Amino acid sequence: MIHLIYLLVFGFLLTTCIGLAASWIDRKVTARIQYRVGPPLLQPLLDIVKLLGKETVLPSGVSRVTFLAAPMIGLASVMVVSTVLWVNSLYPSQGFVGDWIVALYLLAIPSLSVILGGFASRNPLAGLGASREMKLVLAYELPFVLAALVPVIEADCSIRLGDILNFQRANGATATSPAGALALLVAIVCMQAKLALVPFDIPEAETEILCGPLVEYGGPPLAIYRLMKDMLLFILPFFLIILFLGGVRCDGVHLFWGVLKYVGLLALITVGRNTNPRLRIDQALKFFWGPVTFISIGAVLLAAWGH
């Protein structure tokens, strides 16, 4: 019972609220950078409510189950991973062995659900977008996992997020060590790609393939995808804070620091997406398999060597 409450209150409600607020901040700051006014505070929520009220249109000839289940799979995995992260932040001792692996797995599923939905749409543009997303997943997943390995190595090879947090509380954040700083850098770049934001919004490039995998989606399924993306906008930086920046503690002044860490990462995401053009998929592949992977391997070696 208590787990269900965790799932609904922390995993869904809290993450949704923060995610929608983050998406508003992102949109507002972007608008101000571009000399626009920007949306009102409730706009991200209203967008989703409005989409939920619309008709679900199925393209002719699609597999009904796959097409409709794909967004649900993505949302479900984001909910579960956010529960795992929240529980670990609130009660570092309550996690289970291997939740680091579970979190990494679950964070990969939203991209897979987009690929699934794209291929299920039977639309050449969606198919193209899905295949681009697939290439992008292959590109960033290895450096992301390698970067996430650094805090594990530093915390005496424990794959429990709680241990990683406790280690950081005792010895300072992972990012303060050279290996941790490099790994954080890699993880931030991978996060941008996981969020499919410029310069890595290649799968959804609207001026090329009209939002790619989502082109056939509308109404409630699209609302679920939007919600999933907004939640990811909170969950991914949150994951990085836990791994590299000492986590978020909910007592007194520590909460303020936690908020500051998150806002800092969000600011990096927003600035990154406003000061770059979109890369081509082959350039993104070269970028991730070249320098980014090398840096992440270097970070892992440094961490294993004890820095």
Place this chain on the structure above:
Amino acid sequence: MKETIIPIGPYHPLQEEPEFFTLTVEGERVVDIDVRVGYNHRGIEKLSEMKTFDQSTFVIERICGICSTSHPFAYTRALEDIISMGVPRRARYIRTIIAEGERIHSHLLWLGLAGHFLGYKTVYMWAWKLREEILDVMEMLSGNRNNYAMFKPGGVRRDIKAADLPVALGKLDSIIPTLEMLRKAVLEDPVLHARTQGIGVLSKQDAIDFSALGPTARASGVARDVRKDCPYGAYDEVEWDMIVTANGDVFDKLVVRIGEVFESVRIMKACLLNLPRGEIDAGIADIPPGEGIGHIEAPRGETFHYVRSDGTNRPVRHKVRAPTFMNLPTFKTTVKGATLSDATIILAAIDPCYCCTERMAVRDPEGRTLGDGYDLIRLSQEKTARIKRKMGNK
């Protein structure tokens, strides 16, 4: 690999006008392209023949919202060619000022759109913000933001007030720093280099073979500019440089256009500073029978107008050729072999303007094409052959 057709158009966020590109792709690579226009045919040439010479100036101003000065400019020059008369010097200067203002805002518009196509929304908004400044100058000088209605056969319709000159000069000076910042942000961005250098290369030979015009040709090393080759307006009286680059890729087209914005500011300032006194209208009473051509350098290349008069107050024939008509076929070489991501920016790099280029297409109610551009070309060739036969020329 399996070939797929990727449609860009008739309605697509890539471009604001209805046009239809059929891209045949293998995976991400474009192997063939077909361009179809004719979704928005308005019959402007015919409309122009039904209006008087004076009224036509306003009609053809509405061929395109961006080249709203180039078309009347070329048209009035065609009429002046029929009469073989000059235009007062002050009118020529004012025409040049308006034409260059149009070039600045057109190039900035393209720069913003290029950013948009590359997913660089910040450049999009910044370029358009800067464009507002120049539109303000144009509004002050002519009373309008886009359709200036400044041209009339034999001169200009409105004078520029002496009180406006220092304000306009001040505004032009004030946009230079922002323009410089935008130039740096665009031309020195490593990611933009990765996306535009070596992309969509139009070789010099291809540019000549396809008769590419304007910045599209100049970026490929073809030094072709009506303003230099066949000066009109005040272009031979002020100092300016033609921007020519050698590579012909998308990046060079960026360089050429941004460079031209600076040159246009230079020309505008020189014209405003040296604006001669005198008449602004030669006072054309009527147009004698005959035919004339007018060609000027529009922001996208040479705009060409042909007008035939039979001595009445209406043109008997009015033919318009916009620069995009000549630049469109270059897609056949530039887009083939590019990836789909590059194809979008290559399609945009010639700064296409489809409403200028609209050609007729006949469709039945079910949407089947009964006749399109290719049929027109065939009909035209058959007619030429027929006339040749009639004249005993094989």
